[in-house]
Amino acid sequence: MKSLAEIAEIRNTMKDKVSPAEGSNTMRIVVGMATCGIAAGARPVLETLVSEIEAKGLSAAVSVKQTGCIGICQFEPVVEIYQGGKEKVTYVKMTPDKAKRVVEEHVVGGKPIAEFTLQEGEAVNEKPVSLTETRFYRNQKRVALRNCGVINPEDIDEYIATDGYAALAKVLNEMTPEEVISTVLASGLRGRGGAGFPTGKKWELARTLVQDGGQKYVCCNADEGDPGAFMDRSVLEGDPHAILEAMAIAGYAIGASQGYIYVRAEYPTAVYRLNIAIDQARKYGLLGKNIFGTNFDFDIELRLGAGAFVCGEETALMTSIEGKRGEPRPRPPFPAVKGLFGRPTILNNVETYANIPQIILKGADWFASMGTEKSKGTKVFALGGKINHTGLVEIPMGTPLREIIEEIGGGIPGGKKFKAAQTGGPSGGCIPASLTDTPIDYDNLIAIGSMMGSGGLIVMDEDNCMVDIAKFFLQFTVDESCGKCTPCRVGTKRLYEILEKITSGKGELSDIDKLEELCMYIKQNALCGLGQTAPNPVLSTLRYFKDEYIAHIVDKKCPAGVCKDLLTYKIIADKCKGCTKCKRNCPVGAISGEVKQPHVIDPDKCIKCGVCMSNCSFGAIVKE
Amino acid sequence: MANTISTIPFKGTAEQAALLDKVIAEQKGKAGCLIPVLQKAQEIYGYLPVEVEEKIAEGLDVSLEKIYEVVTFYAQFALNPKGKYNVSVCLGTACYVKGSGKVFDKLKEVLGIDEGGCTSDGIFSLETCRCVGACGLAPVMMINDDVYGRLVPNDVAGILEKYKN
Numbered sequence: 001m002k003s004l005a006e007i008a009e010i011r012n013t014m015k016d017k018v019s020p021a022e023g024s025n026t027m028r029i030v031v032g033m034a035t036c037g038i039a040a041g042a043r044p045v046l047e048t049l050v051s052e053i054e055a056k057g058l059s060a061a062v063s064v065k066q067t068g069c070i071g072i073c074q075f076e077p078v079v080e081i082y083q084g085g086k087e088k089v090t091y092v093k094m095t096p097d098k099a100k101r102v103v104e105e106h107v108v109g110g111k112p113i114a115e116f117t118l119q120e121g122e123a124v125n126e127k128p129v130s131l132t133e134t135r136f137y138r139n140q141k142r143v144a145l146r147n148c149g150v151i152n153p154e155d156i157d158e159y160i161a162t163d164g165y166a167a168l169a170k171v172l173n174e175m176t177p178e179e180v181i182s183t184v185l186a187s188g189l190r191g192r193g194g195a196g197f198p199t200g201k202k203w204e205l206a207r208t209l210v211q212d213g214g215q216k217y218v219c220c221n222a223d224e225g226d227p228g229a230f231m232d233r234s235v236l237e238g239d240p241h242a243i244l245e246a247m248a249i250a251g252y253a254i255g256a257s258q259g260y261i262y263v264r265a266e267y268p269t270a271v272y273r274l275n276i277a278i279d280q281a282r283k284y285g286l287l288g289k290n291i292f293g294t295n296f297d298f299d300i301e302l303r304l305g306a307g308a309f310v311c312g313e314e315t316a317l318m319t320s321i322e323g324k325r326g327e328p329r330p331r332p333p334f335p336a337v338k339g340l341f342g343r344p345t346i347l348n349n350v351e352t353y354a355n356i357p358q359i360i361l362k363g364a365d366w367f368a369s370m371g372t373e374k375s376k377g378t379k380v381f382a383l384g385g386k387i388n389h390t391g392l393v394e395i396p397m398g399t400p401l402r403e404i405i406e407e408i409g410g411g412i413p414g415g416k417k418f419k420a421a422q423t424g425g426p427s428g429g430c431i432p433a434s435l436t437d438t439p440i441d442y443d444n445l446i447a448i449g450s451m452m453g454s455g456g457l458i459v460m461d462e463d464n465c466m467v468d469i470a471k472f473f474l475q476f477t478v479d480e481s482c483g484k485c486t487p488c489r490v491g492t493k494r495l496y497e498i499l500e501k502i503t504s505g506k507g508e509l510s511d512i513d514k515l516e517e518l519c520m521y522i523k524q525n526a527l528c529g530l531g532q533t534a535p536n537p538v539l540s541t542l543r544y545f546k547d548e549y550i551a552h553i554v555d556k557k558c559p560a561g562v563c564k565d566l567l568t569y570k571i572i573a574d575k576c577k578g579c580t581k582c583k584r585n586c587p588v589g590a591i592s593g594e595v596k597q598p599h600v601i602d603p604d605k606c607i608k609c610g611v612c613m614s615n616c617s618f619g620a621i622v623k624e
Numbered sequence: 625m626a627n628t629i630s631t632i633p634f635k636g637t638a639e640q641a642a643l644l645d646k647v648i649a650e651q652k653g654k655a656g657c658l659i660p661v662l663q664k665a666q667e668i669y670g671y672l673p674v675e676v677e678e679k680i681a682e683g684l685d686v687s688l689e690k691i692y693e694v695v696t697f698y699a700q701f702a703l704n705p706k707g708k709y710n711v712s713v714c715l716g717t718a719c720y721v722k723g724s725g726k727v728f729d730k731l732k733e734v735l736g737i738d739e740g741g742c743t744s745d746g747i748f749s750l751e752t753c754r755c756v757g758a759c760g761l762a763p764v765m766m767i768n769d770d771v772y773g774r775l776v777p778n779d780v781a782g783i784l785e786k787y788k789n
Contacts, residue, residue, distance in 0.1 A: 473717075
């Protein structure tokens with residue numbers, strides 16, 4: 001058990017190790033070791049760095065540490081070098097061989113290797129750039145992600161060095177629970193998991209509605225099920241202690257002594273690091289009995305999700321922690337009155353918690369100074385799909401979508417045209433190119449038919465068919481509907497069938513009306529958030545891309561060339577040299593023709609696999 | 625979901641039974657312990673045949689119906705054994721728009737099995753999942769706990785080859 005003074009001591013001695021001060025002769029090398037980094041080959045890079053530094057006898061002055069997600073997934077594995085008084089240097093797409101050269105030339109020789117750094121544009125600059133100076137990073141503001149890619153997530157001392165657990169100390173020693181709640185209320189923080197309910201309000205209700213002295217619970221929703229969203233995973237893998245600290249603060253605020261983190265089993269690295277963090281916090285007495293010598297007790301247990309999307313819904317999540325089928329239940333009673341095991345409970349998502357220690361330390365006004373009138377602070381987005389810089393970005397609320405796509409994301413690859421951005425996962429909608437100047441906040445996104453969701457932002461270009469995308473999301477909802485209520489169980493299935501009919505060329509114009517009617521019915525009648533928002537992908541594509549639906553129905557064409565049933569492959573006779581390559585590669589023998597004569601495709605035999613098109617060296621095969 | 629009762633005979637060992645007994649003893653009486661016990665049991669046996677479910681029912685003093693109800697709700701629990709290497713292709717949005725469907729088709733072709741199937745030698749099983757959170761590397765597949773990213777269909781055969789020996 002550590003006292004306040006001992007924690008302060010750790011902070012002082014560790015500070016210089018985490019961010020070397022000017023004039024200090026230490027150097028710190030960090031390797032991004034979140035799931036994406038590891039998958040891209042960060043582990044051998046880390047091992048090479050460690051062994052090279054050791055072999056050169058530099059271990060005393062140069063530390064090599066793993067860290068969480070640095071944010072530029074596209075360029076993994078990433079290595080960053082910090083030196084006192086100098087801008088950090090970011091090396092990208094590292095390999096063990098490159099790592100050896102970095103040790104040789106940069107660590108020993110003092111000369112950063114420009115060609116391994118991230119360069120804006122195509123040309124390699126004279127000056128090595130750090131990530132901080134790039135278009136990708138320049139406009140970002142890191143609050144929830146402040147430690148991701150900076151500290152070693154498996155070392156509590158490094159978290160303490162960056163003011164970790166200082167907020168918990170402040171809360172327990174200087175603030176009443178009511179003051180904590182009013183600070184969170186005043187900050188304007190809203191839930192980052194989707195609907196955007198004010199966090200302080202949630203805490204206040206859980207504190208005041210039931211005051212019988214019995215057990216209350218603090219839960220963390222880390223069941224990040226939206227496909228395309230990985231913000232919470234990155235926070236858990238990069239800064240797990242921040243979540244533990246925030247949950248303890250929440251426990252103090254509402255009067256709870258037990259917390260649960262419900263995390264997806266699909267995130268093994270996050271689970272591993274959370275377990276380490278919980279053990280370390282218990283050893284330091286930052287979880288457990290009499291924290292910081294006060295009479296406040298708080299402990300946390302991990303619960304692993306078992307692969308059910310609906311368990312991200314709050315009531316379903318609690319039912320699942322109770323060890324039952326994760327089916328939602330009607331509200332009211334709200335969890336603040338009757339939640340986990342029938343007791344008052346608050347449930348916040350990972351990113352929401354990640355903001356809490358900062359709000360306590362820097363004050364509500366600081367937080368409220370960022371963002372828009374009704375959406376304060378920053379938001380983390382997982383940028384994916386057809387975009388040059390995929391990665392994790394954190395921006396102030398109110399940033400226009402265009403800036404995220406063109407500046408931070410670096411535009412669309414291959415010179416293709418931006419078509420739509422999808423936010424909010426299966427509950428959200430598609431934002432068309434005409435609305436990219438919309439400042440992103442909770443209310444604006446709802447107004448244009450999407451929602452914030454947990455923060456997945458998937459970019460689509462002209463090659464993506466919007467009807468197919470709507471069908472894709474509906475298939476997801478059909479698979480994941482828990483089956484408890486009819487509007488969701490049967491309604492989403494019928495929606496899917498109509499979309500299937502349209503994409504296979506059998507649609508009729510009346511199907512559009514049927515879709516709209518059914519969508520409204522499901523929205524109004526489904527039991528939980530999953531069902532109520534399931535029609536959003538259909539409604540938003542109908543709203544902005546109705547012409548594509550009509551093209552499928554009336555012209556029997558898929559303008560993006562995705563829906564197989566509506567495609568035909570053709571050989572342009574003028575361009576065909578008669579090389580026979582397509583004929584030899586066709587798996588079903590649908591192509592005929594003599595050598596040096598134009599070939600033809602038999603549409604009755606063709607299975608539209610596209611092999612001929614990808615094999616043709618003369619661009620003679622087209623699909624329409 | 626292939627949640628039919630397995631026809632493959634159960635081959636549990638005494639060591640496995642002892643491990644499971646230990647898990648049950650540790651968890652019994654804790655609030656909401658059923659799902660953690662089932663997860664541990666699946667780690668031990670690789671799947672949850674009725675014999676294992678019966679043992680848990682007895683150990684935790686809950687009905688077999690209750691256990692079956694929970695097992696069939698969650699996608700993670702398998703009533704049939706999986707291959708030694710479970711190949712799981714991400715069909716989440718980011719992977720889907722980047723062509724993971726084609727990678728999945730190629731896997732079906734190379735392995736000669738469909739979604740939910742297992743090769744006859746018991747080495748590979750194939751399934752789809754929704755997002756492993758490595759969207760920056762899309763399209764992605766997992767083989768047991770290893771993540772493979774930035775795939776094109778032609779990568780598939782080479783990657784599988786590594787696991788065959």
